Amino acid sequence: MTIWMRCFTGLQEVQKEQSDKLQDMKQFLAFIKKEFVHVIRDRRTLLILFGMPIMQILIFGFALSNEIKNSKIIIVDKADDVASRELISKIDASKYFEVSNERISESEIEPAFQKGKLKIVMVIPAQFNLDLHHSGVSQIQLIADASDPNTANLLVNYVSAIVKDYQSEISVPGIIPYRILPETRMLYNPQLKSAHNFVPGVMALVLMLVCVMMTAITIVREKETGTMEVLLVSPLRPWLVMVAKAVPYLVLSWVNVTTILILSVTVLNLPFNGSLLLLFAESTLFIITCLTLGIFISIMTNSQQVAMLISLMGMLLPTLLFSGFMFPLENMPEVLQWISNIIPARWYYVIVKDIMIKGLGFASLYKETLALVVITLFFFIISIKTFKQRLA
Amino acid sequence: MGDKVITTEGLTKKFGDFTAVDNITFDVEKGEIFGFLGANGAGKTTAMRMLCGLSIPSGGKATVAGYDVYRQTEKIKENIGYMSQKFSLYEDLTVIENINFFGGIYKIPSNLIKKKSDEVIEKLGLQPHAKKLVGSIPLGWKQKLAFSVAILHEPGLVFLDEPTGGVDPVARRQFWDLIYEAAERGITVFITTHYMDEAEYCDRISIMVDGRIDALGSPTALKKQFSSDNMDEVFYRLARGAKRTE
Numbered sequence: 087m088t089i090w091m092r093c094f095t096g097l098q099e100v101q102k103e104q105s106d107k108l109q110d111m112k113q114f115l116a117f118i119k120k121e122f123v124h125v126i127r128d129r130r131t132l133l134i135l136f137g138m139p140i141m142q143i144l145i146f147g148f149a150l151s152n153e154i155k156n157s158k159i160i161i162v163d164k165a166d167d168v169a170s171r172e173l174i175s176k177i178d179a180s181k182y183f184e185v186s187n188e189r190i191s192e193s194e195i196e197p198a199f200q201k202g203k204l205k206i207v208m209v210i211p212a213q214f215n216l217d218l219h220h221s222g223v224s225q226i227q228l229i230a231d232a233s234d235p236n237t238a239n240l241l242v243n244y245v246s247a248i249v250k251d252y253q254s255e256i257s258v259p260g261i262i263p264y265r266i267l268p269e270t271r272m273l274y275n276p277q278l279k280s281a282h283n284f285v286p287g288v289m290a291l292v293l294m295l296v297c298v299m300m301t302a303i304t305i306v307r308e309k310e311t312g313t314m315e316v317l318l319v320s321p322l323r324p325w326l327v328m329v330a331k332a333v334p335y336l337v338l339s340w341v342n343v344t345t346i347l348i349l350s351v352t353v354l355n356l357p358f359n360g361s362l363l364l365l366f367a368e369s370t371l372f373i374i375t376c377l378t379l380g381i382f383i384s385i386m387t388n389s390q391q392v393a394m395l396i397s398l399m400g401m402l403l404p405t406l407l408f409s410g411f412m413f414p415l416e417n418m419p420e421v422l423q424w425i426s427n428i429i430p431a432r433w434y435y436v437i438v439k440d441i442m443i444k445g446l447g448f449a450s451l452y453k454e455t456l457a458l459v460v461i462t463l464f465f466f467i468i469s470i471k472t473f474k475q476r477l478a
Numbered sequence: 479m480g481d482k483v484i485t486t487e488g489l490t491k492k493f494g495d496f497t498a499v500d501n502i503t504f505d506v507e508k509g510e511i512f513g514f515l516g517a518n519g520a521g522k523t524t525a526m527r528m529l530c531g532l533s534i535p536s537g538g539k540a541t542v543a544g545y546d547v548y549r550q551t552e553k554i555k556e557n558i559g560y561m562s563q564k565f566s567l568y569e570d571l572t573v574i575e576n577i578n579f580f581g582g583i584y585k586i587p588s589n590l591i592k593k594k595s596d597e598v599i600e601k602l603g604l605q606p607h608a609k610k611l612v613g614s615i616p617l618g619w620k621q622k623l624a625f626s627v628a629i630l631h632e633p634g635l636v637f638l639d640e641p642t643g644g645v646d647p648v649a650r651r652q653f654w655d656l657i658y659e660a661a662e663r664g665i666t667v668f669i670t671t672h673y674m675d676e677a678e679y680c681d682r683i684s685i686m687v688d689g690r691i692d693a694l695g696s697p698t699a700l701k702k703q704f705s706s707d708n709m710d711e712v713f714y715r716l717a718r719g720a721k722r723t724e
Binding site for chain 1: 532552556558562563564565570575579580581585588
């Protein structure tokens with residue numbers, strides 16, 4: 087009898103515990119529902135949230151490109167013979183150059199540059215064909231506008247490659263006994279497309295912006311309007327408030343990652359070599375890192391403007407500078423390279439690139455993953471400590 | 479003893495060298511409307527935050543709804559209602575969504591929320607606005623709604639922090655009708671205000687000066703004690719002695 091009673095009360099306790107858990111769950115869901123309503127009602131923010139990744143992919147994909155196509159080249163052809171014409175038509179045929187019809191003398195070269203537009207001039211000496219076939223050596227001169235050194239370098243390389251190509255075409259095997267022909271293979275990105283570089287960068291940038299800035303602003307907004315006070319007086323656990331506010335941005339970020347991936351594969355013809363699941367898992371880790379940063383900022387500040395400023399200056403700028411997608415990290419002074427280690431986007435950028443383009447698995451990414459985990463934990467612990475201090 | 483909803487004894491809060499709340503002792507009876515008065519900076523908000531479980535006291539004892547303010551803040555939060563000085567509903571949510579949300583975080587079962595939400599809307603005459611965003615309804619209505627939401631979970635005690643700031647006298651009168659009604663249902667009301675006519679509506683009031691409670695009693699008793707005709711004068715006499723200014 088007593089045993090039955092005990093069993094019965096035990097059962098009741100279990101049931102009570104379960105219904106408590108259910109109530110907690112419902113409480114949490116009610117909060118998340120409210121957060122989604124906030125996001126959906128705010129049309130302008132919504133437009134930014136979903137429009138931004140699309141815009142950035144399209145802008146980086148079509149407007150900003152490191153490749154140079156159809157660059158104007160003027161050729162001062164003093165030879166006007168078989169060889170020079172062959173070489174010119176070869177240059178014209180490449181997609182990098184468009185040979186201009188302008189005929190200018192050597193003294194007019196500099197004025198031509200000063201007019202702008204023109205980036206490179208090639209001078210072919212008289213008797214080009216003759217020299218080439220009799221002495222075996224001939225020279226051409228390349229003059230480039232080096233006020234933009236990267237472009238100048240690139241163009242000179244393109245022309246050199248075409249000239250080399252031509253050279254090997256006309257040389258009769260056997261005459262030059264020793265020749266070394268380097269055969270270059272550009273791994274993973276044979277066409278040297280800049281999209282391979284910036285898609286992972288844009289992904290890091292968009293997630294950073296959405297998660298850090300939006301989370302920080304949305305929490306600080308509750309402080310500004312006074313509703314945070316009401317939430318803290320309610321039986322909701324304070325950390326639950328923070329988590330619930332971050333959940334919608336996690337979902338939005340997944341949508342953004344998907345959009346960017348679809349766009350880059352369909353519109354930009356990027357390959358996707360690795361595991362989609364792994365990429366989403368790593369992206370989720372990075373999103374959590376960003377959300378933690380957003381929560382951290384929101385705890386430190388009390389106004390939406392300040393939160394926005396800190397997010398932009400403190401997060402976005404370093405992401406652009408130190409993630410390696412705009413400026414190669416290898417060229418930076420050691421101190422800056424060291425600093426780049428604490429920028430989460432730097433690690434995420436490498437992860438996305440390695441998975442998408444190189445098709446690597448987790449085994450080669452554990453170092454980057456570990457770095458993200460450490461950064462996240464660091465800010466998570468600081469956030470909790472500061473939050474508790476503020477409350478007391 | 480069981481009839482005391484709030485008890486404090488020597489409750490103190492210090493921030494560094496600054497003593498915001500200095501050794502205050504008072505009780506609030508069940509079903510009472512207790513006015514908590516004081517000039518800005520006198521320590522009202524700090525005292526109230528301690529009673530709501532938002533801030534841990536530096537010294538003294540206090541219980542709220544029978545729970546200890548040091549160790550049982552979670553229990554306190556479940557048993558009180560709160561409406562703040564700043565407007566405490568979400569402007570970008572509709573009337574119904576606000577009720578549902580606060581019902582949800584106070585763990586009221588969904589079927590009961592529905593029933594209560596209908597009741598509140600009917601009582602306040604909000605039917606035509608039920609599906610409108612709270613941001614678009616008049617302030618007087620918003621405050622009545624905020625109060626109704628604060629007591630939706632039937633707490634034993636509700637804290638109102640300057641609830642009637644910025645509304646016209648008619649709306650204020652209507653708001654007080656709601657307060658009386660809640661008090662009649664047995665809900666204890668703890669209210670801070672700057673309006674002395676509202677102080678007269680309270681059963682008992684305390685007046686804080688420089689972190690201390692300098693006067694405590696019914697409005698009639700206090701007027702007698704300070705031989706004044708109205709509460710304005712009582713308040714002025716006490717507040718004039720304050721050393722702290724904002």
